[in-house]
Amino acid sequence: xxxxxxxxxxxxxxxxxxxxxxxxxxxxxxxxxxxxxxxxxxxxxxxxxxxxxxxxxxxxxxxxxxxxxxxxxxxxxxxxxxxxxxxxxxxxxxxxxxxxxxxxxxxxxxxxxxxxxxxxxxxxxxxxxxxxxxxxxxxxxx
Amino acid sequence: xxxxxxxxxxxxxxxxxxxxxxxxxxxxxxxxxxxxxxxxxxxxxxxxxxxxxxxxxxxxxxxxxxxxxxxxxxxxxxxxxxxxxxxxxxxxxxxxxxxxxxxxxxxxxxxxxxxxxxxxxxxxxxxxxxxxxxxxxxxxxxxxxxxxxxxxxxxxxxxxxxxxxxxxxxxxxxxxxxxxxxxxxxxxxxxxxxxxxxxxxxxxxxxxxxxxxxxxxxxxxxxxxxxxxxxxxxxxxxxxxxxxxxxxxxxxxxxxxxxxxxxxxxxxxxxxxxxxxxxxxxxxxxxxxxxxxxxxxxxxxxxxxxxxxxxxxxxxxxxxxxxxxxxxxxxxxxxxxxxxxxxxxxxxxxxxxxxxxxxxxxxxxxxxxxxxxxxxxxxxxxxxxxxxxxxxxxxxxxxxxxxxxxxxxxxxxxxxxxxxxxxxxxxxxxxxxxxxxxxxxxxxxxxxxxxxxxxxxxxxxxxxxxxxxxxxxxxxxxxxxxxxxxxxxxxxxxxxxxxxxxxxxxxxxxxxxxxxxxxxxxxxxxxxxxxxxxxxxxxxxxxxxxxxxxxxxxxxxxxxxxxxxxxxxxxxxxxxxxxxxxxxxxxxxxxxxxxxxxxxxxxxxxxxxxxxxxxxxxxxxxxxxxxxxxxxxxxxxxxxxxxxxxxxxxxxxxxx
Numbered sequence: 001x002x003x004x005x006x007x008x009x010x011x012x013x014x015x016x017x018x019x020x021x022x023x024x025x026x027x028x029x030x031x032x033x034x035x036x037x038x039x040x041x042x043x044x045x046x047x048x049x050x051x052x053x054x055x056x057x058x059x060x061x062x063x064x065x066x067x068x069x070x071x072x073x074x075x076x077x078x079x080x081x082x083x084x085x086x087x088x089x090x091x092x093x094x095x096x097x098x099x100x101x102x103x104x105x106x107x108x109x110x111x112x113x114x115x116x117x118x119x120x121x122x123x124x125x126x127x128x129x130x131x132x133x134x135x136x137x138x139x140x141x142x
Numbered sequence: 143x144x145x146x147x148x149x150x151x152x153x154x155x156x157x158x159x160x161x162x163x164x165x166x167x168x169x170x171x172x173x174x175x176x177x178x179x180x181x182x183x184x185x186x187x188x189x190x191x192x193x194x195x196x197x198x199x200x201x202x203x204x205x206x207x208x209x210x211x212x213x214x215x216x217x218x219x220x221x222x223x224x225x226x227x228x229x230x231x232x233x234x235x236x237x238x239x240x241x242x243x244x245x246x247x248x249x250x251x252x253x254x255x256x257x258x259x260x261x262x263x264x265x266x267x268x269x270x271x272x273x274x275x276x277x278x279x280x281x282x283x284x285x286x287x288x289x290x291x292x293x294x295x296x297x298x299x300x301x302x303x304x305x306x307x308x309x310x311x312x313x314x315x316x317x318x319x320x321x322x323x324x325x326x327x328x329x330x331x332x333x334x335x336x337x338x339x340x341x342x343x344x345x346x347x348x349x350x351x352x353x354x355x356x357x358x359x360x361x362x363x364x365x366x367x368x369x370x371x372x373x374x375x376x377x378x379x380x381x382x383x384x385x386x387x388x389x390x391x392x393x394x395x396x397x398x399x400x401x402x403x404x405x406x407x408x409x410x411x412x413x414x415x416x417x418x419x420x421x422x423x424x425x426x427x428x429x430x431x432x433x434x435x436x437x438x439x440x441x442x443x444x445x446x447x448x449x450x451x452x453x454x455x456x457x458x459x460x461x462x463x464x465x466x467x468x469x470x471x472x473x474x475x476x477x478x479x480x481x482x483x484x485x486x487x488x489x490x491x492x493x494x495x496x497x498x499x500x501x502x503x504x505x506x507x508x509x510x511x512x513x514x515x516x517x518x519x520x521x522x523x524x525x526x527x528x529x530x531x532x533x534x535x536x537x538x539x540x541x542x543x544x545x546x547x548x549x550x551x552x553x554x555x556x557x558x559x560x561x562x563x564x565x566x567x568x569x570x571x572x573x574x575x576x577x578x579x580x581x582x583x584x585x586x587x588x589x590x591x592x593x594x595x596x597x598x599x600x601x602x603x604x605x606x607x608x609x610x611x612x613x614x615x616x617x618x619x620x621x622x623x624x625x626x627x628x629x630x631x632x633x634x635x636x637x638x639x640x641x642x643x644x645x646x647x648x649x650x651x652x653x654x655x656x657x658x659x660x661x662x663x664x665x666x667x668x669x670x671x672x673x674x675x676x677x678x679x680x681x682x683x684x685x686x687x688x689x690x691x692x693x694x695x696x697x698x699x700x701x702x703x704x705x706x707x708x709x710x711x712x713x714x715x716x717x718x719x720x721x722x723x724x725x726x727x728x729x730x731x732x733x734x735x736x737x738x739x740x741x742x743x744x745x746x747x748x749x750x751x752x753x754x755x756x757x758x759x760x761x762x763x764x765x766x767x768x769x770x771x772x773x774x775x776x777x778x779x780x781x782x783x784x785x786x787x788x789x790x791x792x793x794x795x796x797x798x
Contacts, residue, residue: 033563
């Protein structure tokens with residue numbers, strides 16, 4: 001389920017962000033190591049992170065939680081896959097506007113096109129460069 | 143009577159000089175009756191006749207012969223004592239007085255119950271034969287009859303012989319008569335033709351007849367002929383044997399042997415039929431039917447309306463049907479599956495409609511409805527008027543091939559995806575560490591991290607390449623085609639290569655053409671190809687040289703070329719350049735990175751996009767790679783969508 005709700009910055013390079021205005025990012029990724037890597041990256045820059053490991057948990061989250069600032073979404077997920085989640089998020093009034101960065105091993109152009117059609121805002125292919133993820137992320141954070 | 147006139151014609155009576163027996167009978171008749179003239183006349187097809195008529199002039203001969211013809215119509219002896227006073231004249235006129243001839247007497251010759259002639263005596267004076275003389279004449283007529291009868295029998299036998307001779311020569315079977323020791327007595331024309339020998343040249347030669355050589359009329363010089371089998375043992379049965387033509391060619395023969403007695407000598411008549419061509423045709427036929435019967439491939443014959451006429455056991459095995467079950471049924475209705483893609487079904491239907499041959503990979507249904515993949519190679523057979531008579535289709539069950547190709551493709555695809563996940567973690571972690579997220583790194587650790595990172599990148603590239611190769615091989619690369627500017631694409635590629643080029647100290651030059659060429663293609667895929675060419679060019683360029691990216695248009699084609707000033711491509715490596723995992727050993731030894739997949743993928747992608755890829759390289763060094771695509775608005779190559787479809791595609795993919 002929800003593994004982490006909010007953690008203070010622990011990195012050695014604390015970014016100067018107002019604690020009250022901490023950005024909140026939701027990570028939906030089934031591989032624990034990638035989930036943890038992404039969490040580590042984001043938290044090191046002072047971002048609040050929520051992370052779930054499957055599509056069903058994500059759907060529950062969407063129903064009862066306030067929308068985050070950005071969503072990092074894997075496509076191949078247990079129970080409910082990423083494309084379905086994309087559509088679900090886009091139909092949830094309070095969540096519909098959230099930028100969704102899809103992070104996926106699917107790299108074919110038509111596969112990317114499918115995700116874009118389902119409502120993705122950005123698309124990052126695996127393996128990804130952490131710097132690249134951060135760069136894209138910065139673009140969409142308030 | 144109409145034949146009376148005929149009888150008058152002297153040429154009807156050939157008084158044969160060689161019929162000595164009849165002549166002697168005439169002689170006896172003359173002597174025994176003391177007549178002046180005696181004749182044996184025969185009025186039949188044998189035209190035999192004999193007589194002593196030297197003293198007769200033509201007119202008298204005519205009279206005598208007329209009398210003969212009269213006498214032959216008499217059952218009994220006909221005697222005219224006074225010819226001069228005989229008033230009866232036969233119809234047809236006979237009013238001549240014959241002062242030289244006095245009397246006439248003729249006895250009919252009876253052969254097989256038919257009077258065929260007479261034995262005639264004529265005297266200059268009028269007289270009457272006494273009983274002894276008439277009896278003599280009657281007996282002589284009987285003797286002549288016997289003579290003629292035996293002559294007839296002989297002639298008939300000779301006729302038969304002649305006809306036999308004719309048949310012997312004209313018959314289409316070869317006939318070779320040999321004595322019991324195998325010496326050739328005679329051969330007919332057909333045998334001459336079959337064996338290519340002249341009858342006159344080979345008379346007396348000994349034939350060879352054994353299981354190895356078959357029947358050979360004339361052995362080659364020095365050739366071992368072997369023992370002749372007991373010809374008697376061959377009599378009666380038909381033998382299929384080999385043989386040899388005079389020119390050395392092998393023959394196939396059917397032979398029968400008959401035993402005959404010929405001029406007190408035991409002889410054997412070999413009747414041979416040349417079955418060489420028949421045999422060859424039969425062999426070919428049996429060879430073909432063996433193949434068709436035994437092959438695992440399916441053979442299906444359908445009539446002009448696609449009804450099944452025949453199938454081979456191979457088809458029965460593949461489809462599960464028996465011929466009896468499916469004969470007469472419509473192949474399309476019975477076998478075709480809806481799962482075969484529509485374009486393929488349409489193409490096959492139209493090929494059938496136009497009586498063309500076709501190749502297709504289709505999904506058919508087994509008995510019970512289970513689908514299977516079949517690769518078809520079908521040919522129409524038309525009659526002389528060009529009317530379609532039937533289709534003969536050869537089919538291979540490719541279900542297993544399709545399945546294993548799919549499995550392999552799925553496997554590679556799955557593995558590549560699965561590899562990406564841990565690689566993401568490794569490379570992400572290393573990069574994060576190098577980035578100092580976990581605190582500053584000692585200098586050595588930084589170097590090690592850079593090395594690890596570099597290898598992560600190359601592993602990631604390999605995975606991407608393997609996926610591409612896999613998809614190209616499986617033929618499942620989908621193109622996301624749209625309209626775009628080549629100039630913009632080139633700018634973009636140059637931009638992305640900037641840092642690598644700088645690192646390698648290689649200058650990049652961009653040469654646009656005058657107009658702004660637009661194409662309709664997959665922009666990302668073309669980018670991938672040009673990027674690959676650029677990265678190769680930079681990789682092989684020595685420092686302080688230039689790599690040129692150039693665009694040219696010609697007719698309906700736009701070409702993008704990448705030219706470097708590197709060492710060029712060795713002669714040996716050129717033919718292998720586009721092969722999978724192809725790497726020049728010289729390059730490998732130099733330690734330059736790469737998997738030998740880039741150009742293979744580029745070629746595959748260009749083929750898929752309906753474009754071309756090529757290269758030039760001179761011995762002096764430098765290489766130039768060039769890709770070309772049809773310009774927008776030019777005739778689209780087969781398979782690419784028309785403009786109407788373009789919009790649809792864009793809408794569907796959400797890229798409009």
